[in-house]
Amino acid sequence: MPGGWKPETERKMNYPRTTVYTIYLFLLVLLSSAPAVAQTWNVFNAQLLYGTGFELEREKAETLTLEWINGWAYGDNFAFMDIRPLRGNSSFYGEWSPRLSFSKISGKAFSAGPVKDVLLSGTLEKGEGFANYLVGGAMDLDVPGFNFVQTNGYLRENPDLPGTTWQLTVVWNATFETGPAHWIFHGFFDWAGSEGEAGTSAYQKRNFIAQPQLLLDVGRLVKRQERVYVGIEWWYWHNKFGIPGVEDSVVQAMIRVNL
Numbered sequence: 627m628p629g630g631w632k633p634e635t636e637r638k639m640n641y642p643r644t645t646v647y648t649i650y651l652f653l654l655v656l657l658s659s660a661p662a663v664a665q666t667w668n669v670f671n672a673q674l675l676y677g678t679g680f681e682l683e684r685e686k687a688e689t690l691t692l693e694w695i696n697g698w699a700y701g702d703n704f705a706f707m708d709i710r711p712l713r714g715n716s717s718f719y720g721e722w723s724p725r726l727s728f729s730k731i732s733g734k735a736f737s738a739g740p741v742k743d744v745l746l747s748g749t750l751e752k753g754e755g756f757a758n759y760l761v762g763g764a765m766d767l768d769v770p771g772f773n774f775v776q777t778n779g780y781l782r783e784n785p786d787l788p789g790t791t792w793q794l795t796v797v798w799n800a801t802f803e804t805g806p807a808h809w810i811f812h813g814f815f816d817w818a819g820s821e822g823e824a825g826t827s828a829y830q831k832r833n834f835i836a837q838p839q840l841l842l843d844v845g846r847l848v849k850r851q852e853r854v855y856v857g858i859e860w861w862y863w864h865n866k867f868g869i870p871g872v873e874d875s876v877v878q879a880m881i882r883v884n885l
Contacts (some may be wrong), residue, residue: 669695671885675859677878681866689878695801701726701745711866723749723778725764742766747778749795759783760793772800787828791819808846810855813838821868830868838860841882855882 673691680687689710696703707720726746728736736744742765749760762780769775778795795816815836822829841857863874 648848666678666697666699668697671882672885673880673882674878675878677859677861677876679876681872681873681874682869700730710805717754719751721749721751723747725778740767740769742768747780749778749780756784756786759785769798771802772798774799782818782821784830787822787830789821789823791821793818806847808843808851810841810843811838812841813859818868831870832863833863833868835863835866839880841880853884856880856883 627665671693673689673693675689675691676687687710689708691706691708693706694703701724702723702725703722705719705722709716709718724747728744728746733799735794742761745764745766747764749758749764751760753759760780760782762778763885764776764778767777774797776795776797778797780793780795782791787852794817795814798812800811802809802811813836815834817830817834820830820832837859839859841855843854844849845851845853857880859878859880861876861878866872866874
């Protein structure tokens with residue numbers, strides 16, 4: 627869940643503690659980074675976005691996103707870093723989401739009906755002055771018309787807030803054509819529960835963020851397919867940063883280049 631631009635007054639450091647979630651996530655990251663296991667594929671891309679009408683930050687902002695997706699013998703990784711805005715005082719926010727596949731590890735198919743695989747999953751969220759730890763499980767689904775649909779259910783731990791909450795993350799990707807044009811419909815949503823002590827400044831209300839993208843493969847039109855994409859992203863965040871009643875709904879222009 628993006629959070630690298632949270633106002634300083636909303637960042638609290640009152641409840642530092644070590645939890646089992648940190649150990650679980652560390653093991654996931656360690657196993658997913660094992661150099662002895664061959665990687666099967668890597669994808670890197672850079673994205674430039676521009677939108678206006680953001681709440682609690684600059685009304686107009688450019689974002690540079692660097693993204694990495696990786697598949698290997700026993701699972702997959704997803705990581706990104708946002709730099710925003712590009713001019714003036716920039717903030718950094720990143721996530722790393724390693725997953726371990728039961729099917730790949732066991733050599734047996736963990737599938738039934740629309741479920742293609744079952745996985746262990748985790749996410750480390752890191753911004754300036756804070757970090758969140760998410761641990762849980764995932765199911766990859768076989769949905770007609772989509773290249774993939776990933777569902778991840780987490781326990782979400784913010785060490786600066788009392789208690790633990792939940793988060794559901796869904797990621798999807800689909801491609802389709804209209805005449806010579808090749809399109810990608812890609813995105814995710816995070817739905818997270820309330821966390822902290824109600825009635826205090828450290829309380830974060832249940833919130834929902836979605837970032838669907840519709841991109842045209844312009845590289846394909848000039849014989850360099852799957853390299854350059856242009857399109858739009860809809861940035862929607864209800865109860866932004868967990869603050870009740872604060873809502874973003876911004877359509878951003880977007881360019882993505884596969885490196």
